[in-house]
Amino acid sequence: MKTEEEAQLEKVFPFGSKGLIAFLAFLNAFVPLSIDLYLPAMPTMAEYFSATPELTNFTLSFFMLFFAISMLLWGPFTDKFGRKPILYIGIVLYILGSLTCVLSQSIYHLIAGRAIQAIGSGAIQAVSMAIVKDNFKGLVMERVLVWIQTLTILCPMLAPIIGAFLLEFISWRGLFVVLILCGILGLILCFFLKETLTNATEGSALRSLTRIGFVLKNKGILILLFTFSLIIMPVMSFLSTSSFIYMDLFKLSAQEYSYFFALNGCFAMLAPILYLRVLRKIPRVLFLTICFASVAASGAMILIFGTLSPYAFAFLYIPVTFFGSASRPAGTMLIMNQIDTDNGTVGSLWGCIALLFGSLSMMLCSLDWPNLTMAVGTISLVSGSLCALLWLFAWSRKMFRIPENR
Numbered sequence: 001m002k003t004e005e006e007a008q009l010e011k012v013f014p015f016g017s018k019g020l021i022a023f024l025a026f027l028n029a030f031v032p033l034s035i036d037l038y039l040p041a042m043p044t045m046a047e048y049f050s051a052t053p054e055l056t057n058f059t060l061s062f063f064m065l066f067f068a069i070s071m072l073l074w075g076p077f078t079d080k081f082g083r084k085p086i087l088y089i090g091i092v093l094y095i096l097g098s099l100t101c102v103l104s105q106s107i108y109h110l111i112a113g114r115a116i117q118a119i120g121s122g123a124i125q126a127v128s129m130a131i132v133k134d135n136f137k138g139l140v141m142e143r144v145l146v147w148i149q150t151l152t153i154l155c156p157m158l159a160p161i162i163g164a165f166l167l168e169f170i171s172w173r174g175l176f177v178v179l180i181l182c183g184i185l186g187l188i189l190c191f192f193l194k195e196t197l198t199n200a201t202e203g204s205a206l207r208s209l210t211r212i213g214f215v216l217k218n219k220g221i222l223i224l225l226f227t228f229s230l231i232i233m234p235v236m237s238f239l240s241t242s243s244f245i246y247m248d249l250f251k252l253s254a255q256e257y258s259y260f261f262a263l264n265g266c267f268a269m270l271a272p273i274l275y276l277r278v279l280r281k282i283p284r285v286l287f288l289t290i291c292f293a294s295v296a297a298s299g300a301m302i303l304i305f306g307t308l309s310p311y312a313f314a315f316l317y318i319p320v321t322f323f324g325s326a327s328r329p330a331g332t333m334l335i336m337n338q339i340d341t342d343n344g345t346v347g348s349l350w351g352c353i354a355l356l357f358g359s360l361s362m363m364l365c366s367l368d369w370p371n372l373t374m375a376v377g378t379i380s381l382v383s384g385s386l387c388a389l390l391w392l393f394a395w396s397r398k399m400f401r402i403p404e405n406r
Contacts, residue, residue, distance in 0.1 A: 027128040036159035041172035049107040061362035068355030070122030075348020090123025095183040129347025134196040220400030228331035234380035236358035271325035292388035299380025306373035
């Protein structure tokens with residue numbers, strides 16, 4: 001016998017609640033998949049275009065920058081025009097951007113293709129977060145966020161392994177063909193989705209952008225956005241440098257690198273599951289303080305011992321992966337529950353600011369560091385420390401509301 005909630009969700013997506021969660025996870029996976037699938041090919045791409053590693057890293061940092069900015073704009077538009085129209089536009093742009101990457105003849109051409117791809121990804125991400133808040137509330141929302149994050153992490157965990165495997169048979173251009181196929185699959189699935197926007201924003205499209213200012217006037221949202229965006233920086237620094245650390249510094253093959261990357265992915269996937277089963281029972285204030293402090297401590301250890309061996313670096317980075325991932329569903333839950341309206345705008349702001357910080361982290365990694373493990377360690381230490389201080393300050397001043405662990 002179907003519950004009323006299950007029956008309602010089947011009206012939104014004919015494959016039921018599990019199908020909707022899987023679809024939303026797939027939409028959320030577009031960004032990590034767009035990054036992680038081609039990470040093993042980055043050194044090869046740098047050599048192909050006769051580009052420096054720093055310039056090649058702009059294919060990552062520019063992607064994150066354009067993704068963040070576009071998501072900020074798409075969010076209010078989803079509240080004005082609906083989820084499905086914006087999703088269609090986003091996926092079409094994503095496919096066109098991926099095609100541009102396939103046909104690129106220079107590193108700058110590739111960066112431009114990545115920018116188009118990122119703009120489309122921004123629309124996809126904004127819609128997916130809005131649909132979550134449209135259809136799920138309270139603890140159900142938290143569970144859904146955990147499962148979406150877990151399924152989303154599984155994709156980037158496997159992506160470098162798949163990418164390294166595919167590179168044995170195809171060139172790096174073929175990896176972007178795979179992304180085109182993912183976009184086409186997403187477009188087909190969109191036809192089954194029903195519109196979930198019930199109360200559209202009034203006024204013109206330009207006026208809908210003013211809702212960004214309205215949301216940011218909420219002090220709780222503002223401080224939480226800043227805090228949980230900071231904790232994204234260590235993860236993004238690892239994404240932009242890991243292939244060069246393992247393959248250039250430690251002289252590993254693309255396949256060996258993919259295994260080390262997958263190791264961190266396993267802990268990133270394990271964290272939200274443990275959070276749902278065990279860790280969420282810890283008072284949120286204490287739990288998140290532990291998360292932030294652990295990231296800072298791990299960064300300090302990487303600075304001291306990170307260059308000893310690939311095993312040492314991988315082991316020392318695990319706390320950053322685990323606690324950073326464990327804090328994300330709790331942070332998303334807090335941010336989304338500070339205000340009851342503007343679902344698309346709130347979700348897009350969260351994604352935008354997090355990715356702006358992530359893009360900044362990637363750009364910092366492009367500076368002239370003595371070695372890239374120092375970049376990862378420094379960013380982890382500083383970000384974790386600042387997060388802990390901001391979190392405890394805001395909590396002591398009661399600047400935001402904390403839902404009960406029920």
